[in-house]
Every structure is written in C-alpha cells, then in structure tokens.
Amino acid sequence: MSEVKPRRSVLYMPGANERALEKAKTLPADALILDLEDAVAPDAKEAARERVCAAAASGAYGDREVTIRVNGLDTEWHDADLRAAAQAGPAAVVVPKVDSATDVHNIERALELGGAPEKTKIWAMVETPVAMLHAEEIAAASERLTVLVMGTNDLAKELHAEFVPGRAPLLGGLSLCLLAARATGKVILDGVYNDVQDLAGFEAECRQGREFGFDGKTLIHPGQIEPCNRAFAPSEGEVAQARKIIGAFEEAKAAGRGVVTVDGRMIENLHVDNARRILALADAIAGRR
Numbered sequence: 020m021s022e023v024k025p026r027r028s029v030l031y032m033p034g035a036n037e038r039a040l041e042k043a044k045t046l047p048a049d050a051l052i053l054d055l056e057d058a059v060a061p062d063a064k065e066a067a068r069e070r071v072c073a074a075a076a077s078g079a080y081g082d083r084e085v086t087i088r089v090n091g092l093d094t095e096w097h098d099a100d101l102r103a104a105a106q107a108g109p110a111a112v113v114v115p116k117v118d119s120a121t122d123v124h125n126i127e128r129a130l131e132l133g134g135a136p137e138k139t140k141i142w143a144m145v146e147t148p149v150a151m152l153h154a155e156e157i158a159a160a161s162e163r164l165t166v167l168v169m170g171t172n173d174l175a176k177e178l179h180a181e182f183v184p185g186r187a188p189l190l191g192g193l194s195l196c197l198l199a200a201r202a203t204g205k206v207i208l209d210g211v212y213n214d215v216q217d218l219a220g221f222e223a224e225c226r227q228g229r230e231f232g233f234d235g236k237t238l239i240h241p242g243q244i245e246p247c248n249r250a251f252a253p254s255e256g257e258v259a260q261a262r263k264i265i266g267a268f269e270e271a272k273a274a275g276r277g278v279v280t281v282d283g284r285m286i287e288n289l290h291v292d293n294a295r296r297i298l299a300l301a302d303a304i305a306g307r308r
C-alpha cells in the first residue's frame with residue numbers, strides 16, 4: 020500500500036492575514052492552504068504573495084502540509100504567483116478553476132521552468148461546469164497532480180444553484196469528480212461550509228462527504244478543524260471491526276477458504292483491502308505529532 024497521508028482537515032487562510040498565518044502554527048489541521056486568490060483584495064496581492072511564500076519556506080508549520088493557492092490562470096497575478104511559489108517550494112501549489120488537461124500541463128511546465136522542487140505537487144481545484152465534465156482528463160493529466168479540491172462556492176455560482184441541506188444541486192458534480200479521482204488514484208477534498216456558526220450543519224456535511232468517499236474537507240475557520248478531524252478519521256469501532264475482518268479472513272485463508280462471514284456479513288478479499296486501508300489511515304493519524 021502506498022504511503023497514507025491524512026488530509027482530513029485542510030484549512031484556507033487569507034494570505035494577507037499575518038495573525039492567521041501565525042495562529043496556524045498551532046492549529047490541528049492536517050494541511051493549510053495559504054490563499055492568494057479569493058481571500059485577498061487586489062491591492063494586497065503582492066504583499067500577500069511575499070508573506071505567504073516566506074511562510075511556506077519557513078518550515079515553521081510542523082507536520083502540517085503547507086500549500087499555496089495562486090490566482091487563476093487567466094488573471095494578471097497568476098504567472099508571478101507560480102514563479103514565486105515554485106521558489107518557495109511548498110508541499111503543493113493549489114490552482115483554482117482548472118478546466119482541462121492543457122491547463123494542468125501549463126501549470127506543470129511553469130513549475131518546472133520556475134525551478135520548483137520535486138516535492139511541490141499540483142492540487143487542482145475543480146469548480147466549474149467545464150471542470151466537472153473534464154474531471155477525468157484533469158485528474159489523469161500529470162503525475163505531479165496529486166489532489167483534486169472541490170470548489171463548491173464557485174460551482175454553485177456557475178450552476179445558478181442554491182445552497183440547501185443535503186446539497187442536491189451539487190451532487191452530480193461531486194460524484195463526477197469522485198469517480199475521476201478514484202479512477203486515477205488521486206486524493207479528493209470536499210468543498211467548504213460557509214456558515215462558521217452552524218456546527219450541526221457543518222457536521223452533517225462532513226458526514227455526507229465521508230459517506231461519499233472524500234478523503235477530507237476544506238475549511239475556512241479554526242472552529243471547523245476538530246469536528247472535521249473526527250468525521251474523517253476511522254472511529255474506534257471501525258478500527259476494531261477492521262482488525263476483526265483481517266483476522267477472520269487470515270484464519271479462513273489458512274483453512275483454504277476465500278470467503279468467510281463476520282457478524283453475519285460476507286467477507287472477501289476486497290473487504291480485507293478496505294479494512295487494511297482503514298488501519299493504515301488510523302496508523303498515519305496516530306503517528307502525527
């Protein structure tokens with residue numbers, strides 16, 4: 020099994036907000052997105068770029084993966100953002116509104132020309148109707164692309180959709196992107212929940228994302244981190260069940276059988292693979308400082 024990195028909670032923070040950048044050093048998020056796009060006003064873009072790149076290069080964020088979200092491909096800031104990010108060498112460059120494999124190839128080339136280290140990956144935001152329809156070609160476009168990030172605010176805006184509990188208007192797009200991520204072996208993160216005071220609504224959306232198969236969720240406020248970590252981590256019960264399944268299957272295999280029941284349910288090889296994935300994620304979470 021390839022290395023498992025927990026990406027349960029991935030917190031955006033405005034790149035111009037010095038206090039938030041400092042605060043993030045102690046927050047229990049698995050990853051951070053230092054934002055140069057939506058959360059930064061045009062006049063503050065250049066100062067934010069410098070601040071964010073210095074933060075990403077500082078090594079001051081411990082185990083947290085530090086990424087930089089650059090401005091979109093069609094903006095006046097994009098090229099300079101990518102050049103500066105390539106030099107800073109974050110864990111990833113998060114690129115908004117990626118619509119095609121060609122976009123991914125252009126980003127990849129710019130990172131190479133900018134001298135980005137191998138460790139700097141591409142996280143592509145999928146947040147337009149075109150991206151939903153091109154999700155597979157985007158996900159498959161490059162090995163450097165390791166993560167798809169749902170942009171559900173932009174997607175809702177483009178669809179003229181409303182935000183409703185259960186997210187019915189967005190489910191088609193979410194499913195297409197999940198299919199694309201799993202078909203190509205990429206990680207996929209759910210979109211943000213905008214009401215930072217509605218904990219019950221947030222928890223329900225985390226549960227839905229987990230049930231769908233998302234690896235984690237993007238967040239906008241520190242108060243969302245702990246409930247999100249809980250929602251996307253295997254529970255004690257799930258870990259115990261995974262161990263039971265693996266044990267029972269090993270016994271059956273030793274007795275020459277390829278199928279067994281655990282608590283009345285059929286268990287085959289594929290269920291054991293899933294149980295191993297759960298244990299690997301639980302171990303990776305336990306191994307975090």
Ligand SMILES: CC(C)(COP(=O)(O)OP(=O)(O)OC[C@H]1O[C@@H](n2cnc3c(N)ncnc32)[C@H](O)[C@@H]1OP(=O)(O)O)[C@@H](O)C(=O)NCCC(=O)NCCSC(=O)C[C@H](O)C(=O)O
Binds near residue numbers: 039170238
């Ligand atoms: C949403 C907020 C504007 C709320 O701000 P505020 O009311 O000031 O929050 P609090 O007073 O409750 O803050 C308490 C303390 O926490 C710090 N804080 C707040 N948010 C963050 C954060 N994101 N990261 C780190 N630290 C944060 C405050 O500084 C307070 O600290 P202290 O003073 O020491 O007590 C605000 O939370 C915010 O700006 N959030 C991020 C917004 C953002 O990044 N938006 C862009 C990304 S989302 C997006 O673009 C989605 C996508 O593209 C799509 O299409 O869907």
Ligand SMILES: [Mg+2]
Binds near residue numbers: 057170171172
């Ligand atoms: Mg967006």
